[in-house]
Amino acid sequence: MGDTPDGSANAGTGGPGVTTSHARVAGAALSVDVPGTPAHRAPNGAGGRGGDSGTGHGPGGGGALPRRRAFGADRVFQGLTMAAGTMVLVIIVAIAIFLIAKAVPALNANTANFFTFEGWFPNESSPRFGIGALAFGTLLTSILALLLAVPVALGIALYLSHYAPRRIGTALGFLIDLLAAVPSVVFGLWGRDFFYGPVRDLSVWLNKYFSWIPIFGGDGPFGKSILLGSLVLAIMVLPIITSLSREVFRQTPTANEEAALALGATKWEMIRTAVLPYGRPGVIGATMLGLGRALGETIALAMTLGIVSNISFNIIENGGNTVAANIANAFGEANDVGRGALIASGLVLFSITLIVNITARAIIYRRREFTESAA
Amino acid sequence: MSTLTTAPGAAAPGQRPQLRTRRLPTLAALGIAVAAVVLSAALVYGTGIGGTALVVALAVVLYLAGLYLASNVVEGRRQARNRTWSALIHSAFVLALLPLVSVTWTLVSKGAERLDGNFFQTSMNNIGARDPNGGAYHAIVGTLEQVGVATLITVPLGVLCAIYIVEYGRGRFAFTIRFFVDVMTGIPSIVAGLFVLAFWILIISPIFNNGRPGYSGFAASLALSVLMLPTIVRSTEEMLRLVPAPLREGSYALGIPKWKTILRIVLPTALPGIVTGVMLAVARAAGETAPVLLVAGGGAAINFNPFENNQSSLALYVYQQAGDASRYAPARAWAAALTLVALVLILTIAAKLLARRNRFGR
Numbered sequence: 001m002g003d004t005p006d007g008s009a010n011a012g013t014g015g016p017g018v019t020t021s022h023a024r025v026a027g028a029a030l031s032v033d034v035p036g037t038p039a040h041r042a043p044n045g046a047g048g049r050g051g052d053s054g055t056g057h058g059p060g061g062g063g064a065l066p067r068r069r070a071f072g073a074d075r076v077f078q079g080l081t082m083a084a085g086t087m088v089l090v091i092i093v094a095i096a097i098f099l100i101a102k103a104v105p106a107l108n109a110n111t112a113n114f115f116t117f118e119g120w121f122p123n124e125s126s127p128r129f130g131i132g133a134l135a136f137g138t139l140l141t142s143i144l145a146l147l148l149a150v151p152v153a154l155g156i157a158l159y160l161s162h163y164a165p166r167r168i169g170t171a172l173g174f175l176i177d178l179l180a181a182v183p184s185v186v187f188g189l190w191g192r193d194f195f196y197g198p199v200r201d202l203s204v205w206l207n208k209y210f211s212w213i214p215i216f217g218g219d220g221p222f223g224k225s226i227l228l229g230s231l232v233l234a235i236m237v238l239p240i241i242t243s244l245s246r247e248v249f250r251q252t253p254t255a256n257e258e259a260a261l262a263l264g265a266t267k268w269e270m271i272r273t274a275v276l277p278y279g280r281p282g283v284i285g286a287t288m289l290g291l292g293r294a295l296g297e298t299i300a301l302a303m304t305l306g307i308v309s310n311i312s313f314n315i316i317e318n319g320g321n322t323v324a325a326n327i328a329n330a331f332g333e334a335n336d337v338g339r340g341a342l343i344a345s346g347l348v349l350f351s352i353t354l355i356v357n358i359t360a361r362a363i364i365y366r367r368r369e370f371t372e373s374a375a
Numbered sequence: 376m377s378t379l380t381t382a383p384g385a386a387a388p389g390q391r392p393q394l395r396t397r398r399l400p401t402l403a404a405l406g407i408a409v410a411a412v413v414l415s416a417a418l419v420y421g422t423g424i425g426g427t428a429l430v431v432a433l434a435v436v437l438y439l440a441g442l443y444l445a446s447n448v449v450e451g452r453r454q455a456r457n458r459t460w461s462a463l464i465h466s467a468f469v470l471a472l473l474p475l476v477s478v479t480w481t482l483v484s485k486g487a488e489r490l491d492g493n494f495f496q497t498s499m500n501n502i503g504a505r506d507p508n509g510g511a512y513h514a515i516v517g518t519l520e521q522v523g524v525a526t527l528i529t530v531p532l533g534v535l536c537a538i539y540i541v542e543y544g545r546g547r548f549a550f551t552i553r554f555f556v557d558v559m560t561g562i563p564s565i566v567a568g569l570f571v572l573a574f575w576i577l578i579i580s581p582i583f584n585n586g587r588p589g590y591s592g593f594a595a596s597l598a599l600s601v602l603m604l605p606t607i608v609r610s611t612e613e614m615l616r617l618v619p620a621p622l623r624e625g626s627y628a629l630g631i632p633k634w635k636t637i638l639r640i641v642l643p644t645a646l647p648g649i650v651t652g653v654m655l656a657v658a659r660a661a662g663e664t665a666p667v668l669l670v671a672g673g674g675a676a677i678n679f680n681p682f683e684n685n686q687s688s689l690a691l692y693v694y695q696q697a698g699d700a701s702r703y704a705p706a707r708a709w710a711a712a713l714t715l716v717a718l719v720l721i722l723t724i725a726a727k728l729l730a731r732r733n734r735f736g737r
Contacts, residue, residue, distance in 0.1 A: 073632060073634055073635075074632050074633050074634050076634075077633075077634035077637070078539075078543050078633075078634070080535060081535045081536070081538045081539035081542070081543055082539050082543065082544075083535075084531075084532050084533075084535030084536040084538075084539060085535075085536045085539035085540060085544065085549070085552045086552070087532060087536065087604075088536060088552055088555055088556050088559060088604065088605075088608070089551070089552060089555055091559070091601060091604070092555055092558070092559060092562075094570070094574065095562070095566065095567075095570045095601075098570055098573040098574040098578070099566075099569060099570060099573055101573065102572075102573040102577060151467070152467045152470055152471055153471075154467075155463060155464045155466075155467025155468065156467055156468050156471050158464050159464045159465060159467065159468045160468075163461070163464055163465065164468075172468075174727065175475065176471070177723075177727070178720060178723060178724070179475055181655075181658055181659070181662075181719055181720065181723040182478065182662070182716060182719070182720075183661075183662025183663070183664070183690055183715055183716070183719060184662070184664065185662070185664040185690045185693045185694050185697075185712070185715075186478070186482065186662075186693070186712045186715065186716055187478070188694075188697070189693060189697055189708060189709065189712050190477070190478050190481055190482070192697065193481070193485070193697075193705065193709075194477065194481045195477075198428075202428075205425060205429075209424065235474045238471060242471075266453055266454060266456070266457035267457055267461065268456055268457040268460040268461065269453065269456075269457070271460075289561060292561040292563075293561070295563070296561075296562070296563020296564065296565065296566065297563070298563070298564065298565040298664070298665040299664040299665055299668075299690075299694055302694075303694070303697060324563060324565045324665070327565050327569070327665075327669075328565065328665055328668060331668065331669055339572070339577070342569070343569050343572070343573055346565065346566050346569040349563060349565070349566060350562070350563070350566045353561055353562065353563055353566070354558065354561075354562075356561070357557075357558045357560075357561035357562075358558055360561075361554060361557045361558055365554070
């Protein structure tokens with residue numbers, strides 16, 4: 001995926017360059033050479049819908065193309081593709097517009113401060129809801145998940161790209177990619193029905209011996225906690241970060257690696273001096289993409305968190321809630337204002353993920369330009 | 376050259392010439408591992424502070440420390456670091472395999488319980504809390520229809536968009552589109568669901584539905600389309616770029632207009648790759664729960680019409696059964712999860728095999 005654009009981008013852009021000039025030359029030649037041709041071609045062109053009749057007239061070559069028709073069909077097709085391309089921008093703008101349109105009435109009805117209030121009671125007669133605790137929970141679970149996932153993911157990526165035998169590396173990379181395809185609801189179910197047990201035992205153990213650290217304090221019940229949610233989330237973002245980093249590490253110029261080894265570097269020194277610096281922007285971009293995925297994850301967290309809206313740094317007690325999980329959980333009994341409130345929280349989530357994604361993509365794009373100019 | 380040959384000779388009178396540095400014997404690593412396990416077991420069980428898991432965790436830490444110290448003494452600091460990092464990287468990999476194995480094992484062992492003919496032939500209509508039967512027929516119908524409609528919407532749109540980016544797009548506008556396609560990949564699925572909720576369910580559908588919001592499978596298809604579009608555009612774009620320029624030029628040389636060249640030459644050449652990308656997008660969409668939860672409405676009965684009334688989907692079915700209080704619900708949830716994973720993985724593996732065969736064929 002990564003190595004195709006730089007080489008073939010030129011091939012792709014080279015094609016259109018040839019055509020535009022070709023179309024213009026063909027048209028010009030036509031108008032100068034045979035003034036009577038358009039009328040003569042008209043029935044032919046009408047039957048064949050466009051300039052393909054030109055192929056039948058071999059000697060005539062490009063000059064035999066009926067100018068306006070060929071140009072017309074091309075114009076239509078180009079307009080069609082351009083409309084499809086514009087749809088992407090339209091959709092993103094429409095998402096923002098419609099979310100705002102539905103969020104504003106609910107925000108006006110809100111009697112508490114939307115950004116600081118910790119509770120979520122939008123269905124009462126005087127609606128009170130705030131994003132505070134939810135945004136906090138979202139950030140806490142995502143950051144914890146990344147702290148857990150990134151070192152492991154980099155380890156796996158290095159293992160797959162530099163340590164494992166090629167054949168095994170390919171097979172295992174395939175396996176990791178499959179892990180990325182498993183739906184989040186399955187991870188949620190697994191976290192709730194199976195992983196809950198070990199994590200509860202771990203939490204009890206941590207509480208017994210480390211309760212003097214505030215994040216492991218509290219007196220239970222334990223289990224459906226930020227810790228469980230973050231661990232499940234970490235497992236879910238792991239394959240994304242792994243596969244992107246592996247691609248980047250694999251692209252390290254062999255010359256750099258061999259130069260490091262030739263200077264007597266050990267394998268780890270080679271990785272530290274040649275592979276990691278080369279891959280750093282890619283790894284940062286991959287981490288940001290993982291963060292984007294973690295921030296938006298819904299169902300797995302709705303099933304594994306304790307769903308308590310408060311700001312607490314305790315990560316092992318039952319509790320925790322995120323913006324997305326709250327939407328999934330509170331949607332069922334939401335009335336009109338409640339739905340608007342959920343849409344407002346979704347708007348916040350959309351803005352955060354948009355910023356994270358744009359930053360990540362900008363980093364990756366800058367790196368791509370850098371490698372292209374270097375190549 | 377001369378220094379190389381003379382140096383050992385010069386050292387010869389004093390001691391044995393050393394062409395190789397001293398290495399830690401292979402058995403030493405094994406010895407350290409055994410010692411680490413024994414020591415950690417003795418520590419943990421002796422003080423009674425934990426169980427097997429702690430023994431393993433402590434043994435790994437002790438092994439890493441022991442390896443570093445031993446290697447430091449015998450081989451020097453650089454080799455010691457090398458060995459420790461190598462061990463860490465290998466253990467990261469083993470650590471990642473644990474959840475994979477655990478998820479697979481739980482899925483198969485718990486999912487097989489209810490995976491019978493009845494499960495695939497019945498819906499949840501009139502299934503009470505004390506009824507052990509009930510199946511996912513309606514959910515499977517829902518998933519297939521929603522994903523099918525979403526594919527019908529997205530594939531033409533996505534392919535045309537990719538054609539614009541690769542063949543026609545120039546300058547800042549095309550770059551912007553390409554950039555935002557990438558950004559769109561990261562839109563959370565719940566936001567796509569909320570968008571369709573705000574746009575279709577609450578604003579458009581009341582027009583056809585006597586002023587009441589109409590939840591439907593089609594709304595779910597719209598939400599899934601928003602999620603599938605960037606994936607399809609990206610993969611199609613990659614594939615179109617792989618089509619060799621001489622093919623295009625040959626076609627232009629024959630006087631064939633550009634649009635026909637694209638439709639008859641470029642697209643057929645890239646077709647297998649495009650199909651792969653579509654299959655991957657379909658696999659991802661089939662597993663989405665959050666958007667379907669918001670806009671399809673759920674429902675226990677079989678509904679073949681995606682444009683009217685509530686529909687369920689496999690992923691939504693898993694979520695609903697998982698939240699159900701009936702004691703027969705978890706088994707149904709796991710069976711549906713197994714079905715869903717099988718569907719998604721078959722699609723993914725088929726797509727990857729198709730991609731691989733292509734690459735070698737070319």
